[in-house]
Amino acid sequence: MHPALLGLVTIVLGVGGCLAYFYFSNVVLDRFIFPAKGENAGRNINRANMVRPWLFLFPAIAALGLYLGYPVVETLRLSLTDRFAGGAFVGLDNYWQMFGEPKFREAMRNNMLWLIVVPAASTAFGLLAAQLTDRIAWGNIAKSLIFMPMAISFVGASVIFKLIYDARPAESAQIGVLNAVWMQFEGGFGSLLLLKILPAIIVLGFAGIVAYTGWIFIRPLVKGSRTGGALVVVGRVFVALVAAWLVWEAVTTIATVLTTELDYGEPQQWLTLTFYNNFFLMVVLIWIQTGFAMVILSAALRGIPEETIEAAIVDGASPFEIFFQIKVPQIMPTIVVVWTTITLVVLKVFDIVYAMTNGQWETQVLANYMFDKLFRANDWGVGSASAIIIMLLVSPILVWNVYTARKEMR
Amino acid sequence: MDNIAGHKPALTWAVHISVLILVLAWLFPTVGLFVSSFRTADQISSSGWWAALFPTEQNEVYRAADPDDNRVADGDVFVVSGNVFEEAGASEKTISVWGTSSREISAYEAGETADLGDGETLTLGEGGAYEWRGNDDQISGRGQRIFATVTAPPEFTLDNYENVLLSGNATDGMTKAFFNTLTVTIPATIIPIVIAAFAAYALAWMEFPGRALLIATVVALLVVPLQLALIPLLKLHLGIGIGKGYLGTWLAHTGFGLPLAIYLxxxxxxxxPRDLIENARVDGATEFQIFTRLILPLSFPALASFAIFQFLWTWNDLLVAKVFLIDATGETTVMTNQIVELLGTRGGNWEILATAAFVSIAVPLIVFFAMQRYLVRGLLAGSVK
Known part of the structure; x- marks a missing residue:
């Protein structure tokens, strides 16, 4: 049968089947099992109403259980077995084998980089775009254009950015924008300013923001004021330590940026430059996710009560003070939501890496590593183990989401 | 706010310019792909797409007409004249410099006469007209070669789209993949909506024990990575005989889309409004009637939001299709997979890649711009607050 016809039949059967199920199960319940007449009419109506929710829920629960619930358990089991030994139970062997692989450690390191850079950059750009477009006449058009990459597939975006990163031999015309710009630098003062000083200042600014955030977290402990429970103290110290580590990384990065000899006049294969190519891949996801962050944050900015801003203006606050000290603190919960949502996307990022480098040149990430193990090495044990690692990384967000959702419902 | 104290015109201008820069930066990559898809392979490889809007310079090789057929006697010399562009089929081009050997392709200006030795001469004008003079011996054999630097006006072509969509070429063609994608997408969008709507109604308006727990479960399942489901489900599909194919893909998309659908x-x-539903109950409507006659029509905006999400997600998906749909024959390939394969086999052929990618991007973009309002509403409702 022709697939399109099959699709049509499936729609009719699927939708019709669902509707028929819901209709007839209700009829059967009301007419035959617990008929609303005779001597037990009242009790029957109550009983029917107790059963009915489960009739409505049954297809959904069945599908969710089979397609999401069961796989979680089954993947956990598979990660403890060895496919090549006929599915024998091997304990944590798959995990140990995986931890020993350089490719896995590379994937973990890159994923951590992605987890820091992509949500931070997307949220920052989204916030910037939301704030800037908020009060100008053509703001909606601007928003719609920045939002547009959301509709583009990761694969399509990969093609778009591969064209940007394209490299041709030095003597012919460059057709990739990045190399065309790169060839304009020849090592003079302009190159020094744009490629050494400017990046160093940007990284320094990042380090400054991180250090300030860390200080905000650790300040109550240093000043010895009210600190809350032991868990809070541990949390604060942890955040401060992460911040300190990031600052250290930033400082070493600045040193590298200032001392590296750049290869002027030579077209670069951007995607094969180890370490930096990760950032060229991240740009794709940042490009896509900024629109998402902008839309949500823009709605949050509009929700800020006007009085607080008016009061700040009356008190003589500058536009920057208004933004950072009045607006940002008020939309902090939304920023957290945006951040975690993008974090989830990052953890599952597969298409971009698969289409652009397929994990070569040290760009491996977990999701692509897993795909590699499952469908190229055919190693279901290690593949499942890496899937479980992704699940573990997701689970803090899962717990937090359930916690906030329940709090909201009460 | 603009009329309140603290308003500065300079700042307003800075905002306008920053937004413009931001928008252009975000638009630039897509425009690059779009423009490239209308250029020929030669144009793409000779200049960046940003140059496509301006005239381009190319080095071309032409050959004068065959002397044996075209030469005419002029006294004791023979002359071959014509226009290089008429033979090449283009007319709006202009020649800046030219030469007669591949080592010196810019030896002469347009309009100059080249001395080829022993009285043999060649004149080439800016518009491509040439005149080749010499004695009987010189004007014979094959036509004289002419190397010219040509400035061509911007030129766009639909050939790439014709090639990718209509040629029926199995490796480059996107037609089959386009319809396969469509076949995956439509059932995978509609079926979860029906299932989720009933469940959502039960979770929203029916009282039963365990409701809170079920809602929490749905929230939890929202973030479960579908990577976890690949192997167990593939084994399940192979085990119960569905194998790799559309049915399994539809089921998988349905399962993966349900949490968001139910949640939204x-x-x-x-x-x-609670009154609405309770009045209907008092009037004797059954739950099924309340749902189909009241709730479904009222929930249209939410249904539309989810439909767009699910459509974009299934249309743009690569992973699920690779695992559950595409078998060794490659008959059921979808567009995303086709593009990835083109990236491997046609890595340098940007005219094919750009066109193929744009074909796959076009439909989501249309949906996006047509139904942006619902998408935004869904996003705002969908992120756990």
Whole structure:
């Protein structure tokens, strides 16, 4: 049968089947099992109403259980077995084998980089775009254009950015924008300013923001004021330590940026430059996710009560003070939501890496590593183990989401 | 706010310019792909797409007409004249410099006469007209070669689209993949909506023990990575005989889309006025009637939001299709997979890649611009607050 016809039949059967199920199960319940007449009419109506929710829920629960619930358990089991030994139970062997692989450690390191850079950059750009477009006449058009990459597939975006990163031999015309710009630098003062000083200042600014955030977290402990429970103290110290580590990384990065000899006049294969190519891949996801962050944050900015801003203006606050000290603190919960949502996307990022480098040149990430193990090495044990690692990384967000959702419902 | 104290015109201008820069930066990559898809392979490889809007310079090789057929006697010399562009089939080009050997392709200006030795001469004008003079011996054999630097006006072509969509070429063609994608997408969008709507209604408006727990489970399942489901489900599909194919893909998309669908629809339905539903109950409507006659029509915005999400997600998906759909024969390939394969086999052929990618991007973009309002509403409702 022709697939399109099959699709049509499936729609009719699927939708019709669902509707028929819901209709007839209700009829059967009301007419035959617990008929609303005779001597037990009242009790029957109550009983029917107790059963009915489960009739409505049954297809959904069945599908969710089979397609999401069961796989979680089954993947956990598979990660403890060895496919090549006929599915024998091997304990944590798959995990140990995986931890020993350089490719896995590379994937973990890159994923951590992605987890820091992509949500931070997307949220920052989204916030910037939301704030800037908020009060100008053509703001909606601007928003719609920045939002547009959301509709583009990761694969399509990969093609778009591969064209940007394209490299041709030095003597012919460059057709990739990045190399065309790169060839304009020849090592003079302009190159020094744009490629050494400017990046160093940007990284320094990042380090400054991180250090300030860390200080905000650790300040109550240093000043010895009210600190809350032991868990809070541990949390604060942890955040401060992460911040300190990031600052250290930033400082070493600045040193590298200032001392590296750049290869002027030579077209670069951007995607094969180890370490930096990760950032060229991240740009794709940042490009896509900024629109998402902008839309949500823009709605949050509009929700800020006007009085607080008016009061700040009356008190003589500058536009920057208004933004950072009045607006940002008020939309902090939304920023957290945006951040975690993008974090989830990052953890599952597969298409971009698969289409652009397929994990070569040290760009491996977990999701692509897993795909590699499952469908190229055919190693279901290690593949499942890496899937479980992704699940573990997701689970803090899962717990937090359930916690906030329940709090909201009460 | 603009008329309140603290308003500075300079700042307003800075905002306008920053937004413009931001928008252009975000638009630039897509425009590059779009423009490239209308250029020929030669144009793409000779200049960047940003140059496509301006005239381009190319080095071309032409050959004068065959002397044996075209030469005419002029006294004791023979002359071959014509226009290089008429033979090449283009007319709006202009020649800046030219030469007669591949080592000196810019030896002469347009309009100059080249001395080829022993009285043999060649004149080439800016518009491509040439005149080749010499004695009987010189004007014979094959036509004289002419190397010219040509400035061509911007030129766009639909050939790439014709090649990718209509040629029926199995490796480059996107037609089959386009319809396969469509076949995957439509059932995978509609079926979860039906299932989720009923469940969402039960979770929003029916009282039963365990409701809170079920809602929490749905929220939890929202973030479960579908990577976890690949192997167990593939084994399941192979085990029960579905194998790799459309049915398994539809089921998988349905399962993966359900948590978001239930979550979105439930959040929306909870916000519907309680009186409405209770009045209907008092009037003797059954739950099924309330749902189909009252709730479904009222929930249209939420249904549309989810439909767009699911459509974009299934249309743009690569992983699920690779695992559950595409078998060794490659008959059921979808567009995303086709593009990835083109990246491997046709890595340098940007005219094919750009066109193929744009074909796959076009439909989501249309949906996006047509139904942006619902997408935004869904996003705002969908992120756990």
């Amino acid at each position: 629809l439930r959040n929306y339905m909870v916000g519907l």
